[in-house]
Amino acid sequence: MPFSSPRFSLLLNPPPFHYLPATTVVLNLTTISNKRFVPAMFFSSSPPSSSPSPSMTNPKEDFEKQKLLQVQEVLKYHNQTKHSFNKYARGPHGLDWANQPNPFRRYVSAPLLPLLHFSTDNEIPSSSAIDNPLYSSLFLSLPPAKPISKSTISQFFYDSLALSAWKTTGFSTWSLRVNPSSGNLHPTEAYIIAPPIESLSDSPFVAHYAPKEHSLELRAEIPSGFFPKFFPQNSFLVGLSSIFWREAWKYGERAFRYCNHDVGHAIAAVAMAAAGLGWDVKLLDGLGYEDLKNLMGLQIFPEFEIPSTAVRGKMPEIEFEHPDCLLLVCPNGIGEFDVNYKDLSSASSDFSKLKWQGKPNLLSKEHICWDIIYRTAEIVKKPLTLGDRFLINPFQRSGLYSDSYKGFTGRQVVRKRRSAVxxxxxxxxxxxxxxxxxxxxxxxxxxxxxxxxxxxxxxxxxxxxxxxxxxxxxxxxxxxxxxxxxxxxxxxxxxxxxxxxxxxxxxxxxxxxxxxxxxxxxxxxxxxxxxxxxxxxxxxxxxxxxxxxxxxxxxxxxxxxxxxxxxxxxxxxxxxxxxxxxxxxxxxxxxxxxxxxxxxxxxxxxxxxxxxxxxxxxxxxxxGPVLDKRIMSLPAYPGPDIDS
Known part of the structure; x- marks a missing residue:
């Protein structure tokens, strides 16, 4: 039936859009991006308000009252970063191209472990259903689990977080990745914590994934008893972190939202790539912020002192990585096992004593700090929670209502996925x-x-x-x-x-x-x-x-x-x-x-x-996408020597 309720007349026929006062500058919407966003605005005529964290000095303070105060602070961020018909959330005055963040984090002087590359264009889906399962089949059942090896780890990253192509037009060249990102800015970084893997490392290790090189940067060797004590055989961990500055450079205060969208995209990308290898993925969500920081070696970054208002200047410490989550990757159908979060947290504290290799590269010369992002990130830091039981439920197939798929393999879908402009x-x-x-x-x-x-x-x-x-x-x-x-x-x-x-x-x-x-x-x-x-x-x-x-x-x-x-x-x-x-x-x-x-x-x-x-x-x-014929696609590897 037609919908004609008068209570929605304003929305069905909204008033003309009005921009902010003259103090606000609207950015140009011609930038090609990997996710469709209208550019953010500059400061409103009133200065940004500070959002101090609630006092934590009284250990006897009522827990529920404290939680309510924290919820109010989070909702304050959420409401402050809303867009409306007559104004946008606060953002930069314009795109400061001289300080556009480098999309690739590297740990200078860390040993580089190259990974293997795989074919995408020439795959014949029916030739090897075990090695290259159809995309649609992954929702019905997972293939037999493959053992951890240099080949399977290479394939795992190649199909989840690697580059998928390079694009070029005129004097501009930029890369795309398997995992999408707002504005193609890629705030998400990834780490692997793994047992020994032949042809990669004779010892259990922590490494940072470098997508431009499709390689692992060896950060540290870890104790040999770590994996057998806590996890099943043929398991490893993937850590995800966010560099808020990469998103805030373009989107200002709303960037914290977009960074967490991208974490979700990365989690799903990891889960889909793992499924193609017969592996299951589960968030180790009992661990806390400090545990994740220790396990990924992110204590290397200096503590960032949050200013009381939005400021501009040289702040290299703003490029720190915020640890988001840790994922267990293990063979599917492994059955029940539990994770002792208390002992795992204790073991993670010892990681801070390891010999960490590599110095993180500088991403920009100058920065803008949108203080409310960092205050909100502080409030929502998760502590260690010991009451959480780790559980991997049996795999549940999805419904099949239509034979609409084009016979693509999982790799073809994940690596050829593009965001329509x-x-x-x-x-x-x-x-x-x-x-x-x-x-x-x-x-x-x-x-x-x-x-x-x-x-x-x-x-x-x-x-x-x-x-x-x-x-x-x-x-x-x-x-x-x-x-x-x-x-x-x-x-x-x-x-x-x-x-x-x-x-x-x-x-x-x-x-x-x-x-x-x-x-x-x-x-x-x-x-x-x-x-x-x-x-x-x-x-x-x-x-x-x-x-x-x-x-x-x-x-x-x-x-x-x-x-x-x-x-x-x-x-x-x-x-x-x-x-x-x-x-x-x-x-x-x-x-x-x-x-x-x-x-x-x-x-x-x-x-x-x-x-x-x-x-x-x-x-x-x-x-149905509209393709821009002015833009040329180039292979992901080997890519050009430079990028925009």
Missing amino acids: DMDGVTKMDRNTFYQILSHCLPSGCQPGGKQKTQLSLPFRALPWDAEVHAALFVHRVVGLPQGLYFLVRNESRLDELKKSLSPDFVWAKPEGCPDDLPLYELFTYDCRKLAMQLSCHQDIASDGCFSLGMLARLEPTLLEKNVWMYPRLFWETGVLGQVLYLEAHAVGISATGIGCFFDDPVHQLLGLKGSKFQSLYHFTVG
Whole structure:
């Protein structure tokens, strides 16, 4: 039925967009990027407010009161970094090209261990289903686990975090990676902590992954008893960290959001590459911030003293790496085992005494510090939590509703994935293909008679918490479905809460032909193309695809019920979901793009949301890409000697 509720008339016919006062400068939107964002703004006419952390000096202070104060500080950051119809979140005055951060971290003088390269273009999918499983097959079952070797570790990084291509036009050259990143800025760094691997290291070791060289930089050798004591045979660890400065250079205060989107993309990229080798991935989330810093050797960076306001100057210490998470990679089907987090934390403290090799390179000569990013990062640092039980649930297959895939191998999909810069506004998608894509977005997979909640399917099974991210979908060009707003409920225990929180005008009807076990609902029918474009910072790409969506997270209750460290983790979950949409789009022959710029509260107004119970954290669009013929593609390896 047509949707004509007067309470949404302002959103369906919004007023003309007004920019900030004359003190604000809008940046040019011609920069080619790996994720679609409208550039940020300069300072508003009032100075940035400081966000001091709550006092931690009284050990007897009531825990719940302290947690409430921390939640309020996190929500302060979230609200301060929202975009709206009449202003953007604070960001730089313009792109300071002289200080654009180097996208490649290197540890100068650390021994470099080259990895092997693999074919992508000439693969014949049917020739070796074990060595190169089909992309679609990975969601049904994992292949037999391969042993850890130089070859398999090389393939693992090649298919997850390596360069995927170089692009060049005119005098500009830049690289793309398997894992996508906002603005192609790549704040995420990766480390491997592994037992001895023949032809790489005779001793267990910690190494930094250098994607430009597709090599490991050996940082330290670790005690021989570490892996046998804590982890199953043929296991290793992957650590992820963020350099906030890389994102803040372009996006200012909103950069903390984007860094955590990228962590989620990287988690999913790691999980998908591991799946192709028969390996499972699980977040070791009982560990705390200090444990991760020790295990990855990030104590090498000096402590960063956060200024009381946003400042510009030479601050090399701002280029430190913030440890985000540690992932266990192990053979699939390994069965039950537990991780003693207390002993593991104790062992990690000894890593600070190791002989660490290499000095991190300088990324920029001058910097701008957006203080609220670093204050918020301090608040959401996770401590060691001993009550958490480590559990790897049995693999759960995803639903199969349509044979829409093009017969690509997993490697072909992950390495040829690209972010569309524009959509053609013409390409249509079959209804069953739409349902198939959404089936791979479900956390619990195909569970006849069961409900979506626990994250059991690929790649969501890497995350240890129940799903808390849902999707509000703008359907534009799906044959067999009327245009309108739809909703995918990814945790069905939240269905009643969602219905009470969203507009009472929504119909919550099952779409025609929708599988019974796909929790998708029609909210209202309407041509939402103009609306989707306006809500996504007036970007046509949100209206020119087959569908676009906003990822809605249960925010404030999750922070109160669990803790403030769930704030970045909710963004990780949106990044994992976004990576699935990227891969699904390519696997059916089209493309996708993450949209970090959207008008937060107008999105909530459309949905009828009030307060901070549910918040939109990430937008996406899926459709037919427009290729820029001026841009030439070059192989990832060997790449050019220099990059922009």
